[in-house]
Every structure is written in C-alpha cells, then in structure tokens.
Amino acid sequence: METNKIQWYVLFIVILAYVFLLVIYPEKGNESLKNSIELLERILPYLLLVLALMIIFNYLFPVKVIVDYMGRNSGIRGWIIAIIAGLISVGPAYLWYRLLRRLMEEGTSPGPVAAFLYARAIKIQFIPLMVVYFGLEYVGILTGVMIVASVVIGILMELIMGLFYPMYRQ
Template structure:
C-alpha cells in the first residue's frame, strides 16, 4: 500500500472489538463487567500521560521551529545532542508508545534516526529503579551496566545515522 493511501484497518478492528463486546454483553454480562472495569482502569492510568504528551506536542508546535530543532538537536550541534538524547531517554516516563508522536514530530523537523534510537535505548535506564538495582546487584554492577547502556546507545545512534545517510532508511 502506498503511503498516500488511507488505511481503515484500525477502524475495522475497533468496530469488531465493539461488536464482540456488545454480543458478549448481551449473552453474559457478568463476563463483560470485569473486562470493562479493567479497561477503564487502564484508560484512567493512561489519560494523564496522554495529557502530558499532548501538552508537549502543542508546546513543541508553538515554540519550536525547524531551525531551532536542527540547531539544538541536529547533526551540527555535536556532542550536546547525544547528551540531550541520553538525558531525555533516562528521565522520560510513561509507556513507550506515548512518545512515538513526539519523536515523529522531531523527525519531521529534521532530527535523525540516530537521535531517536539513542533516546529510545536510554529509556531502559530508569532513575527510580536504580536504588533497587543497587540493592539487588550492587553499586559496581549498576554503574557498569548503566555506562555500557549509555555508550552502546550512542554507538547504536551513530550506526543508525550511517545507515540513514547511506539511503537505507
């Protein structure tokens, strides 16, 4: 399918799921209610993250020009962009898929895949979990693992930039 064609697969899937819920609700409501409660609980947990990401997207669209994004996060900004990708990945919270729209916007404004790969790689390092990791594995192991992950994220980002520069992406 061409990128310009609109796909309705997601809508079809949603309609099928709704139809199944209605059928099950008509046949056995006691089976449906726990599922609905669980779904609403998930939605309640996701809505604040949606709000934060939406606010970031709005702020990004209002205040960030393609020039400023390229200036601070583009290839010409040197090592600073890697530090921003590393720090941003480490402090980012919420489900990973919530970050995809913002990363897509950054890509539209000229960010390379290497920056995105480094950001996503560093999401595995979670500051709130480091104390627990130190308790279970020790300080040396935790520091070595974090440094290896940070180093490999930059290497992975550089590899992605080479692949992207070669026209493979």
C-alpha cells in the same frame, strides 16, 4: 497513503472488530471492552500529562530549535542531548513516539532518536534501589554500558537508515 488516513482506517477496523465481537460473543466482547476502558482510564492521566508537557515544551522549544540541536549537523552535542533527555524522560515510551516522528520529519537524525529511546531503559529514579540490590559497582558499570550501547544503537540506525533511505545519508 498518508498517515492520517491510515490512523482512521485502523480506528474503523478496531471499532468493527468490537462490534463483531459484541454481536458474536457478547460475553467476550463485554470483557474486552471493559479491559480497554480500564486501560484507557489507567493511561489517560499520562496522556494528559504528556499533552500538557508537549504544549509547554513546544512553546519553550520550537521544533526548529530542537532540530538545530539534534539535527544532522549537530555532532556530539545532539547525541548528548538525546541521551540526557532519554535518561530523564518519564512515562511510557509510546507517548514519545509522535514527537520523535515529528522531529525526524523536521530533520533530526535517526541516530539520536534511537539513542533517546534506548537510554530510556535507564531509570534514574530506580538507581538507588538498584544499588541496594546489586551494589554500586554493578549499577555503575551497567549504566555506563547502557549509555555506550545507546550510542552504538544510534550509530547502527544511522548507517542502516542511510543505506535504505537517501534522505538520511550524510
């Protein structure tokens, strides 16, 4: 089943669940619906920002260019780009999933994608605050270990994906 159909089925099931909840437990259903609307209101600005950034990003850097830089034959350059992009990326991780999936469909290796996602745990904007609480040495070592760990995670993903999915074998 193609992904598009699955997304519509999931949406339909969620709508049915809300209708069921509203009919059977109106108070809980209203509370759940209210919470969902509040969540949507909170993340909508981020979704719009990511949409705008993706439009600009797609215009400036077509998928083919990114795949060339992060593809299966990109070598260390692809890893460095993925890690730096992970370090400077902002917003919730799930907003990046669709773009990352598309990049993988176009030929980007699973390793740099995993490294990107792991490197997102390092928040550049919080490093000064972390230094205040933990000290420069600790933060420097932690950041270095996390960058190395992002590469290790990426390499493990390459190996595991290569075992189970022939298209990822190198």
